[in-house]
Amino acid sequence: MLDRGLYALFARHADERRHAADRKRYRGTDLRMSFDVFLARTYGVSWVVYLVVFVPALLVVSALSPSVVAFVDAALAAALPVRTVGLDEVPRLWVGAAVGGVAAIAAKHATVRLGGIYLRWLASARRTAIERTLPGAVRYLNALSSGSDDAREMIAKTAASDAYGATAVSLRKALNTARLTGSLDEGLRRVARDTPSRNLLAPFLLKFREHANQGEDALSNYLRMEGRMLRYRQERARKRAEGYLELLAELFIVVLVLPALLVIVLTVMSVLAPGLSRPVTTPLGSVSTRVIVVYGSAAFVVVVGVAGAMTVENLRPADQRVGYDLPDTVVEVVTSVPSNPASAGVVLAVPALAVGVGLALADVSPVNAGLLAYVAFTVPVGSVAVRRARIDDAKDREIKDFVHAVSEHVSLGRPFPEAVDAVARDVDLGALNDDVADLAFNLSLTTAAEPRSDPAENGAVSGPVSGSNGTNTAADLRTAALDRFVERVGTPLAEQSVGLVTGALNAGSDAEPVFETLQTEIGRLYHEKQALRSAMLVYVAVGWTTALLVVGIVVAVNTQVIDGFAQLSELSETSGFALDAGAVQPDRERFRFYVVTQATMLASGWFAGTASRGPYEALLHSGLLVATCYVVFVGSGMV
Numbered sequence: 102m103l104d105r106g107l108y109a110l111f112a113r114h115a116d117e118r119r120h121a122a123d124r125k126r127y128r129g130t131d132l133r134m135s136f137d138v139f140l141a142r143t144y145g146v147s148w149v150v151y152l153v154v155f156v157p158a159l160l161v162v163s164a165l166s167p168s169v170v171a172f173v174d175a176a177l178a179a180a181l182p183v184r185t186v187g188l189d190e191v192p193r194l195w196v197g198a199a200v201g202g203v204a205a206i207a208a209k210h211a212t213v214r215l216g217g218i219y220l221r222w223l224a225s226a227r228r229t230a231i232e233r234t235l236p237g238a239v240r241y242l243n244a245l246s247s248g249s250d251d252a253r254e255m256i257a258k259t260a261a262s263d264a265y266g267a268t269a270v271s272l273r274k275a276l277n278t279a280r281l282t283g284s285l286d287e288g289l290r291r292v293a294r295d296t297p298s299r300n301l302l303a304p305f306l307l308k309f310r311e312h313a314n315q316g317e318d319a320l321s322n323y324l325r326m327e328g329r330m331l332r333y334r335q336e337r338a339r340k341r342a343e344g345y346l347e348l349l350a351e352l353f354i355v356v357l358v359l360p361a362l363l364v365i366v367l368t369v370m371s372v373l374a375p376g377l378s379r380p381v382t383t384p385l386g387s388v389s390t391r392v393i394v395v396y397g398s399a400a401f402v403v404v405v406g407v408a409g410a411m412t413v414e415n416l417r418p419a420d421q422r423v424g425y426d427l428p429d430t431v432v433e434v435v436t437s438v439p440s441n442p443a444s445a446g447v448v449l450a451v452p453a454l455a456v457g458v459g460l461a462l463a464d465v466s467p468v469n470a471g472l473l474a475y476v477a478f479t480v481p482v483g484s485v486a487v488r489r490a491r492i493d494d495a496k497d498r499e500i501k502d503f504v505h506a507v508s509e510h511v512s513l514g515r516p517f518p519e520a521v522d523a524v525a526r527d528v529d530l531g532a533l534n535d536d537v538a539d540l541a542f543n544l545s546l547t548t549a550a551e552p553r554s555d556p557a558e559n560g561a562v563s564g565p566v567s568g569s570n571g572t573n574t575a576a577d578l579r580t581a582a583l584d585r586f587v588e589r590v591g592t593p594l595a596e597q598s599v600g601l602v603t604g605a606l607n608a609g610s611d612a613e614p615v616f617e618t619l620q621t622e623i624g625r626l627y628h629e630k631q632a633l634r635s636a637m638l639v640y641v642a643v644g645w646t647t648a649l650l651v652v653g654i655v656v657a658v659n660t661q662v663i664d665g666f667a668q669l670s671e672l673s674e675t676s677g678f679a680l681d682a683g684a685v686q687p688d689r690e691r692f693r694f695y696v697v698t699q700a701t702m703l704a705s706g707w708f709a710g711t712a713s714r715g716p717y718e719a720l721l722h723s724g725l726l727v728a729t730c731y732v733v734f735v736g737s738g739m740v
Contacts, residue, residue, distance in 0.1 A: 104138055111144035112137045123217045129224035129297030131270055143216035147209040154208040158201030163194055228297035230267035233418070235302055236331040237597060238265040238272075240622065243324040252313035252320065253285050271296055275306070286310050332625075335418075342416045343636060350643045353409050353708060357701055360398035361651045364697050365658050367391050395693045399700040406704020410711040410719055413640070421593060421633055423493070423715060442486040442717040446478075453478030469740070472699055472731065476724045483710070483721020490714050492532055497594045497627060499533035504598065504623050518544035518579075536589045543582035594630060598623040637712045641722075644709025648726050651701045652733055655694045659739050691739045698734075702726035 114120060115137045127136045134142075238259050245255045253276075259265060260272035271292050279288030289310045293303040305327065312323040414422070425443040428434050437444040457474025461467060506528050510520035518541075524530075525541040587595050706723025713722070734740040 104141070107141040107145040108138060111141040114144060115140050120217075123220055126217065126220040126224045128295035129227060130220060131227060131267075132223070139220075140216070143213055146216075147212035150212045151205040151209040155201040155205035158204050159194075159197040162197035162200045224297040227267055231271060231296065231298040231302050234266040234268040235298070235305065236328070236335055238268040239305070239324060239328045239331055241265065243321070243328050246317070246321040246324050252309070253279070256285070268302065271302060286314075339418065346413065346416055346640065349409065349412060350640050353405070354643065354647050356405050357402060357647050357704055358651060358654075360402050361655060361694075361697055361701060364395050364398055364694065365654075367394055392693075395697065399697045402697070402700040402704050406700075406707045409704065410707040410716070413708065413711045414715065417715075418629075418633070421630060423490075423593060425489075425717075439485060440489055440492070442482055442489060445482045445485040446717075449478055449481050468696060468699075469731070472727050476728045476731075479720035479724030480728070483718055483724060486714070486717030487721060490718070493592045495532040496536070496590050497592055497630065499530040500590065500592075500595055500598070501623055501627050502528070503530055503533060503537060504620055508617065508620055533590070536586060539589060540582055540586040543585060544579060546578050546582070594623070594626055597626055640712035641709045644705040644712065644722065645726070648702050648705035648709075648730075651698055651705075652730055655698045656733060656737060656739070659691050659694060660737070691734075695730075695734050695740050699727060699730055702730045 115124070120140060123140070124136055127139065132139060241259050241262065242255055245258060256272050257276060260269045260276055262269055265272075275285070275288040275292040277288070278291050279285040282288065289306045293306040296302045296306075308323060308327070309320070312320045425441055427443050427447065428437055428441070434444045434447060438448050439445075453474050456477040457470050460470035460473055465473075503524060506524045507517075507520045510523050511517060515523070521537065521544050522541040525534075525537045530537055583599055587599050590599075703723050703726075706721075706726040707719045710716075710719030710722035713719075731740075
């Protein structure tokens with residue numbers, strides 16, 4: 102009802118020329134509402150913002166004291182050469198209405214403008230998602246092209262795969278349009294027109310349509326060539342990302358070291374510049390300028406750490422990111438703690454909180470209680486993530502050998518289920534043994550589902566199913582078995598590589614060329630993963646080196662400099678020099694240094710852990726660095 106009301110009031114704005122660019126951006130998004138409804142909602146929100154701004158502005162201006170009105174009136178008199186009426190002669194309510202109206206109109210127009218910016222942001226995010234998933238989709242289409250499917254069936258199978266994200270969504274739109282218009286060409290053309298990926302997906306769809314009309318050989322050759330071109334493009338993008346990451350690491354070192362040095366300089370200068378210790382009135386009370394700078398530096402370092410970690414994670418290729426989902430039931434969550442970081446994060450949050458509360462009740466300072474609770478949470482969760490990552494790495498190594506072993510059996514003429522069964526019985530695949538055995542068992546069910554010919558019945562088909570239904574059932578069971586295998590392995594490499602087998606075999610492709618393609622593909626993917634891992638280890642070292650460097654600098658200053666300047670400030674009363682006697686207090690300064698240093702530990706750990714394997718390992722690295730800093734400061738008697 103609300104949408105219908107807003108539509109009746111504001112839908113007319115959708116046809117205005119000023120929203121033509123917004124409509125074009127909307128076509129590049131994946132919103133589930135029409136453009137008219139989106140714009141009507143935006144205008145509805147803008148009027149709410151209008152009222153939210155107008156009413157407080159009216160009340161505030163109407164309640165201004167006469168001295169403030171006189172000050173504003175004097176400023177206007179100085180600014181305007183000619184004035185006929187002063188502010189004190191105008192009713193205060195009118196002035197409030199005028200000021201509130203101007204501010205509310207500006208806020209209303211800004212809200213509508215933000216709606217257009219939001220559409221542009223959605224289109225940009227979708228363009229990035231398409232460009233990340235299109236290469237994998239093209240490789241999948243290339244594998245399907247060796248079978249008996251036509252262009253429509255190839256697109257339908259690619260669109261049905263969740264592994265290809267935004268590209269699959271675009272292909273589904275093309276299929277929906279094709280069903281409405283009766284022409285796949287029209288569906289591809291419209292998606293190419295509306296997609297935000299003007300330089301990648303749009304030309305691919307148009308060329309796909311053109312080569313599909315020329316025949317299967319032309320389409321197969323085009324997909325093979327396009328796959329190579331996109332691979333080269335990915336390599337160039339990866340090299341650009343590596344160059345950007347090098348610059349980011351250099352900037353990260355400078356930005357993290359500078360706040361610690363600034364705090365040291367301020368501490369030294371406070372002896373010679375008493376103004377740094379003068380109180381400044383803030384909404385939170387009176388504090389000195391030096392306190393603001395010190396704790397502001399700590400907050401700045403934390404923000405830099407978060408931004409650096411997010412940037413590193415965004416630079417990581419989408420197909421190299423690993424996520425973990427929570428199981429559905431509480432029992433599964435608890436039992437999966439040793440192998441699932443998401444489950445460990447949920448279960449271990451309560452003990453960590455208990456540690457923090459217990460330390461606070463034991464008269465430990467709030468800062469240390471919070472930091473130690475953070476360590477109690479992050480180190481176990483991060484350790485689970487590292488254990489799971491090592492298992493995944495072992496599975497990725499073995500899945501490469503598994504594919505090669507299956508390919509050898511398939512090249513000898515064995516059916517795919519028999520080849521998997523032979524590998525499961527004869528080859529030791531380490532961490533992958535249980536998963537391959539499960540796959541072999543599930544694939545054995547496909548044989549029972551296939552139609553069997555009975556000579557006694559003059560060629561009649563016997564078995565659980567018959568005719569084409571039996572073939573479809575066998576294909577469905579095989580697909581389900583491979584999907585279960587991918588889910589059990591749980592690595593991006595398994596999803597990308599085994600998905601090629603599923604689609605190609607279901608398309609009727611010959612198993613031997615499929616596995617030849619798969620061997621090349623999985624070798625390339627595994628090499629990319631190892632190369633990325635080796636390159637990222639450099640930035641892990643950068644994060645740890647920066648953190649330990651800051652700890653060393655701060656400890657040296659605390660042990661060698663602070664006591665000397667404290668004695669110098671105490672001598673000011675007898676020496677006659679204009680020094681601040683209370684500027685340097687060793688215990689207070691050491692605690693402030695400690696806070697800034699721990700902020701640096703958090704930021705460095707987040708950067709290093711994200712560069713290593715992702716957000717969960719960032720918890721481990723930051724927790725270990727915080728614990729190291731705590732041990733150093735407590736061991737040296739500075740905290």
